[in-house]
Amino acid sequence: MRSKATQPVTKNTATGEQALFHNTTGYNNTANGANAIFNNTVGTYNTTNGVKALFHNTSGSSNTANGINAMLRNTSGNGNIAEGRGALGNNTAGSFNVAIGFNAGSNLTTGRATTSTSGL
Numbered sequence: 658m659r660s661k662a663t664q665p666v667t668k669n670t671a672t673g674e675q676a677l678f679h680n681t682t683g684y685n686n687t688a689n690g691a692n693a694i695f696n697n698t699v700g701t702y703n704t705t706n707g708v709k710a711l712f713h714n715t716s717g718s719s720n721t722a723n724g725i726n727a728m729l730r731n732t733s734g735n736g737n738i739a740e741g742r743g744a745l746g747n748n749t750a751g752s753f754n755v756a757i758g759f760n761a762g763s764n765l766t767t768g769r770a771t772t773s774t775s776g777l
Contacts, residue, residue, distance in 0.1 A: 673708075690725075707742075713749075741775070 669686045671677040676688035681698045688694040693705040695712045702719045705711050710722040712729050720737045722728040726746050727739040735752045739745040743760040751769060756762030758775030765771055 710739075745773075 668684045669677055669680060671688045673689060673693055674691040675695055676690065676693045677686060677697060678695050679698055683697050683700045685702045686694055686697065686700065687704045689706045690708045690710055692709045692712055693707065694703055694714055697714050700714050700717050703711055703714065704721045706723045707725045707727055709725065709729055710727045711720060711731055714731050715733065717731050717734045719735055720728060720731065722739045724740060724742040724744055726742060727744045728737060728748055729746045731748050733750045734748050737745055737748065737752065738755045740757045741759050741761055743763055744756040744758065745754060745762045745765060746760065747763055747766050748754065749766050751765055751767045753770045754762060754765060754768060756773040761775040762771065762773035765773065
């Protein structure tokens with residue numbers, strides 16, 4: 658597993674190929690899964706479990722993304738919770754949203770304080 662999370666930034670945990678790969682000063686992040694929080698540079702307090710979860714995140718903080726591609730396109734949104742494959746997948750800057758289920762909230766890009774669920 659190749660990860661750059663061993664740089665001098667403290668209190669990060671990265672498990673998986675290229676997890677937290679571009680992290681520079683972000684701290685207290687946990688990235689589990691290949692390419693999880695891949696583009697993060699300064700975001701803090703993020704937690705992910707899943708391949709490419711929070712992949713495009715650069716500065717968003719205090720997000721939880723569990724599932725393959727959960728919050729895939731988030732760059733600067735804060736305080737979001739995405740549970741399920743593709744949940745909040747197109748969110749870029751929306752904050753304080755909750756999405757639970759397969760592709761839940763996938764149409765949301767910049768909304769605030771929205772709750773979404775999906776049926777099976």
